[in-house]
Amino acid sequence: MALRSAANLMLVSASPEDITVLPSSKSLNALLAQTPGEAASLSGFVSFLNSTYAVEIKFPKDNREAIRLRRHRFEIELKLLMREAAQGGDVSDRWPAVALGYFHGVPRVAKSQLVLTQDLDQEGMQVSLKGKDYWIPLPTKARLL
Structure with missing residues (x-):
């Protein structure tokens, strides 16, 4: 389940020109608007991205x-x-x-x-x-x- 959520976040973030683009807070918000139930399963992946790639993806404060x-x-x-x-x-x-x-x-x-x-x-x-x-x-x- 968590792997599927992580893959969905990567797909939402990818552009047609460059599929290696890292997710952003904007792409996370877009995914959670489509599938709000995935927030819990994404927390570990987002923490990994934040620490490993020095990105600052923030979960929305409200839904x-x-x-x-x-x-x-x-x-x-x-x-x-x-x-x-x-x-x-x-x-x-x-x-x-x-x-x-x-x-x-x-x-x-x-x-x-x-x-x-x-x-x-x-x-x-x-x-x-x-x-x-x-x-x-x-x-x-x-x-x-």
């Missing part, structure tokens, strides 16, 4: 861009599910995980970890996950912000 990108991906998927539901398709198996990600910022989880309770009065459902309760709209009633 606002990664959070924005993740939310955007959830939004796209949510719109597709809403369109499918409006056309009569059954999206009940995929909806809760995507809606939790979009409306509450919860990273994608396995369906088996969710406890769902439909709330007809509120036109939504109550989702319990790891001791926390969340409310999400039903797919046919949802409106994106």
Whole structure:
């Protein structure tokens, strides 16, 4: 896993003219915006590059861009599910995980970890996950912000 992350960082950094270009903080930020989960596996490689090649690659202090990108991906998927539901398709198996990600910022989880309770009065459902309760709209009633 760490080797794959290191290779991805090198690929993001490489230019068509020179594939031996060392990564920079900018290329690290670009990679983490695409795949925010790779930060932990890159720390050792970045430390190695900093000490061996005297570069100063710095990890970003916050991950606002990664959070924005993740939310955007959830939004796209949510719109597709809403369109499918409006056309009569059954999206009940995929909806809760995507809606939790979009409306509450919860990273994608396995369906088996969710406890769902439909709330007809509120036109939504109550989702319990790891001791926390969340409310999400039903797919046919949802409106994106």
